[in-house]
């Protein structure tokens with residue numbers, strides 16, 4: 488995607504790279520790590536994020552071939568400005584042992600089926616629900632935040648063997664999850680080293 492980069496964003500990347508050497512990361516990993524750090528102004532993500540370059544390459548191809556993008560909450564959707572997303576939270580209802588976020592994931596899977604990219608930035612229960620489905624995702628960006636369930640749900644994602652971007656700590660959130668997806672959206676299909 489050809490994108491005009493705002494001067495403030497250019498300056499943000501310049502300062503980020505002055506404080507942190509990211510040149511050892513492979514191209515798509517570097518793009519994701521840098522955009523997450525850029526969105527959160529938090530350099531600790533460099534040692535916290537977990538992903539695999541081969542999985543990112545396959546997901547990048549699927550994304551640019553038009554695979555659907557599903558998000559857990561509207562806040563994540565709001566951060567993804569250059570691609571339509573599916574969010575079923577407004578149609579979802581909480582029930583006994585079921586959050587609205589988890590129900591929204593079930594509804595989204597009924598809508599899109601297998602092969603989608605899933606972006607979970609808020610609700611640990613949404614990520615847990617996704618792991619119970621046979622969703623065959625192109626990628627799960629699992630970066631829910633919080634003290635209750637976030638760490639555990641992200642560990643379960645890593646254990647699942649699904650292609651994933653996650654992190655080890657309690658950190659995360661809608662903005663960083665959107666940023667991780669945006670990194671793949673903005674990165675050129677040719678996998679050039681230029682990513683800011």
Ligand SMILES: C/C1=C2N=C(/C=C3N=C(/C(C)=C4\N[C@@](C)([C@@H]5N=C1[C@](C)(CCC(=O)O)[C@H]5CC(=O)O)[C@@](C)(CC(=O)O)[C@@H]4CCC(=O)O)[C@@](C)(CC(=O)O)[C@@H]\3CCC(=O)O)C(C)(C)[C@@H]/2CCC(=O)O
Nearest residue numbers: 560561562586587588609610611612632633634635660661
């Ligand atoms: C337990 C929940 C947590 N929410 C967090 C942080 C934020 N949530 C915001 C907002 C506006 C929303 N959160 C809901 C997803 C709501 N949050 C929950 C649930 C109660 C359960 C989710 C779970 O445990 O997996 C969840 C309600 C549900 O039934 O699913 C939201 C749907 C609530 C609502 O408005 O009905 C709503 C999402 C709106 C949308 O974007 O579509 C916050 C902005 C704070 C706020 O509530 O005002 C904030 C945003 C953080 C972010 O970056 O995304 C936590 C901290 C993640 C917390 C999970 C665990 C914990 O440690 O407490």
